[in-house]
Amino acid sequence: KPIKITLRPFKLCDVDDFMGWAGDNLVTQYCRWDTYTSRDDALDFLNQVIGSHPWYRAICVSDRPIGSIYVMPGIGKDQRRGEIGYAISAKYWGRGISTEAVKMATSCVFKELKCLERVEGLVFAENEASQRVLEKAGFLREGLLRKYFFVKGMSRDIVVYSM
Amino acid sequence: MEIALRPYQVSDVEDFMEWCDDEVVRLSRLRHFTSREDAVSYLKETVIPHPWYRAICLDNRPIGFISITPGSGDERCRGRITYALGSKYWGQGITTVAVKKVISTVFEEFPSMQRLETIVDVDNKRSQRVLEKSGFLKEGVLRKYVIFKGNIYDVIMYSLLSTLT
Numbered sequence: 001k002p003i004k005i006t007l008r009p010f011k012l013c014d015v016d017d018f019m020g021w022a023g024d025n026l027v028t029q030y031c032r033w034d035t036y037t038s039r040d041d042a043l044d045f046l047n048q049v050i051g052s053h054p055w056y057r058a059i060c061v062s063d064r065p066i067g068s069i070y071v072m073p074g075i076g077k078d079q080r081r082g083e084i085g086y087a088i089s090a091k092y093w094g095r096g097i098s099t100e101a102v103k104m105a106t107s108c109v110f111k112e113l114k115c116l117e118r119v120e121g122l123v124f125a126e127n128e129a130s131q132r133v134l135e136k137a138g139f140l141r142e143g144l145l146r147k148y149f150f151v152k153g154m155s156r157d158i159v160v161y162s163m
Numbered sequence: 164m165e166i167a168l169r170p171y172q173v174s175d176v177e178d179f180m181e182w183c184d185d186e187v188v189r190l191s192r193l194r195h196f197t198s199r200e201d202a203v204s205y206l207k208e209t210v211i212p213h214p215w216y217r218a219i220c221l222d223n224r225p226i227g228f229i230s231i232t233p234g235s236g237d238e239r240c241r242g243r244i245t246y247a248l249g250s251k252y253w254g255q256g257i258t259t260v261a262v263k264k265v266i267s268t269v270f271e272e273f274p275s276m277q278r279l280e281t282i283v284d285v286d287n288k289r290s291q292r293v294l295e296k297s298g299f300l301k302e303g304v305l306r307k308y309v310i311f312k313g314n315i316y317d318v319i320m321y322s323l324l325s326t327l328t
């Protein structure tokens with residue numbers, strides 16, 4: 001049975017819900033950012049996002065955040081290219097939520113960020129679940145970029161997808 | 164035919180303006196230099212301060228350039244290679260010689276670099292051949308990846324991995 005999700009901007013009072021996925025090593029293992037270990041760091045981050053991120057949304061079930069999704073355009077001549085990222089609380093995995101959120105985000109973001117021509121996802125090669133999310137959401141797999149990022153002490157192979 | 168790589172100097176300005184012809188400008192991110200002063204500024208502000216930028220020299224005269232731009236932060240394991248050669252020298256294998264010279268030492272010069280990459284317009288077959296002959300692997304086509312002189316282009320991503328552990 002599909003769960004109904006909504007996307008909305010974050011509020012500072014979402015910080016404890018935010019820690020529910022951003023503070024979980026299981027969720028962040030394939031993210032390029034580090035697990036949040038302090039509520040203060042999470043508050044600083046949400047403050048920054050609320051103030052200045054071009055497109056960052058909470059993925060909500062019954063209006064409570066259970067994950068996040070963003071599209072980050074590049075700078076200068078790369079602003080036509082946006083990178084999509086998403087994370088949801090482990091207890092909501094396996095229910096098509098990320099796929100639904102990605103579909104909603106991509107349909108919104110091309111209208112809201114007028115410059116955007118390309119949305120890409122850069123997924124760790126080991127993260128098959130996330131690759132399936134993008135495939136189900138209609139992204140095209142373009143290739144494997146070897147040793148593309150250096151994250152958490154190691155170089156990482158990345159699969160690149162685009163819409 | 165003696166091909167050598169060396170840093171640029173301001174005194175190379177005339178040779179620089181000469182090889183940077185219409186064909187090169189059409190395909191690369193270089194632009195036409197409207198005057199000697201314009202080209203001197205470019206050498207002083209962009210070329211000379213660059214982390215690694217070399218003249219491709221034929222019999223000691225610059226006829227092109229090749230550069231390596233190392234990444235930083237979570238991109239520190241990679242570097243980007245770019246190059247251009249005066250069009251009257253195309254088709255003789257010169258760029259391939261220059262690329263092979265660079266890749267023979269780049270991973271020692273940049274120890275944290277594990278990946279050397281570049282993107283090439285899907286229609287630029289010459290440049291694709293240079294990379295393939297130099298041992299780069301074609302990883303995929305990235306659609307609508309770059310904007311260049313007002314148009315959006317698909318590009319091919321190529322990479323070469325360091326064999327140093």
